[in-house]
Amino acid sequence: MEREPAGADEKPRRSDVTRAAILEAARDRFAVDGYDRATIRAVARDARIDPSMVMRYYGSKEGLFAAASAIDLGLPSLADTPREEAGARLVRHFLHRWEEDGTLNALVRVGVTHPAGADRIYTVFREQLTPLVAAVCPDPAEAPTRAALLVSQVLGMALNRYVLKLPPAVEMGHDEIVAWLAPTVQRYLTAAGPRVG
Amino acid sequence: MEREPAGADEKPRRSDVTRAAILEAARDRFAVDGYDRATIRAVARDARIDPSMVMRYYGSKEGLFAAASAIDLGLPSLADTPREEAGARLVRHFLHRWEEDGTLNALVRVGVTHPAGADRIYTVFREQLTPLVAAVCPDPAEAPTRAALLVSQVLGMALNRYVLKLPPAVEMGHDEIVAWLAPTVQRYLTAAGPRVG
DNA sequence: GTTGTTGGCCAACACTCGTTGACAAGCGTA
């Protein structure tokens, strides 16, 4: 019986380096293999420890994923950005964030095959993306819809480029992607919504 | 030693109903569970036959997937469609096609976690989508890029709505989605490409 | 009616998985 779930202010443990190694290996594995093929044994092998350690520190495979998928999109504040450049700014940010490490890839790969992953994506969407959209779009009540549209475009490109590796999407340069996608995202963010009859 | 791989003109076999039942069950399972969780045993159970039959008829799990993911997007000819309505037409078509059966869902779910799935998506992209795009876009040489952009938007929305089931995307109506996405797709298809320096 | 082929089920194979419990070495404290 251990007690330590809530406190974020624990003193450093001797095993912190191991815990971190496990987490890093887990992120890589989830990113490359998805939930099912990312085995605890493989994670342990990458982290150079025994599989049972993973269980001890993270309780279960689900727990490991929960820990490995704690994500900060690092979204830029759009306060100091001209309203009409928000789209380009966001597209470029997502491209960099995606290539920075495997976390987002892991999130998508798991989200597609495992409910816990889809939940996690929704959480990130709700807590990090929607508030930012609400700050720039005309009517805050439309923020969820507009954010969903934004995600559909950005996530779709990421899916093609980083997960499916569709050749034409892989071969596009950053500037080219931004040039094409930015107007789309900009419209989803700030344009008047279309009439639907 | 059986010989029958190439011929598309075989006489009907007594086991055709069973083969079809297996294929249908496989599509459902792949759509719901992805590649790894869709077990041959589960497919066989759904089709009410023995797992070994699946092996006999489709050789292996990979073979089963190959057979189950033979997909016809049923894309409409855009010849009789006004050029400026192509975007709306396509978006609406994809929405219907997606909800028609589980095939596209299966394709995406597997594509994300299994190389064979990603390959299949690329094949469909190349053989069915790119030619259609080439027929309506200004410069046929740009067709792969423009098709990739189209896919990024359409697939992204499908991912949110049908796979991840992100609530705001699920709650949108068909008309609303078309109204938002059609201009985007239209631009990817026919607008002059942006300058990239 | 006999024979060969097809459709189907059953039992088992070798393997991998997540998970568990026992046990040894290292460390801090009294």
Next chain:
DNA sequence: TACGCTTGTCAACGAGTGTTGGCCAACAAC
């Protein structure tokens, strides 16, 4: 020194996997 906690390894469990081969009944051809 002796104790207790932490970190780590090892071996095993039960379950589920893809896949294989043997066997039996129904059908087709002669």
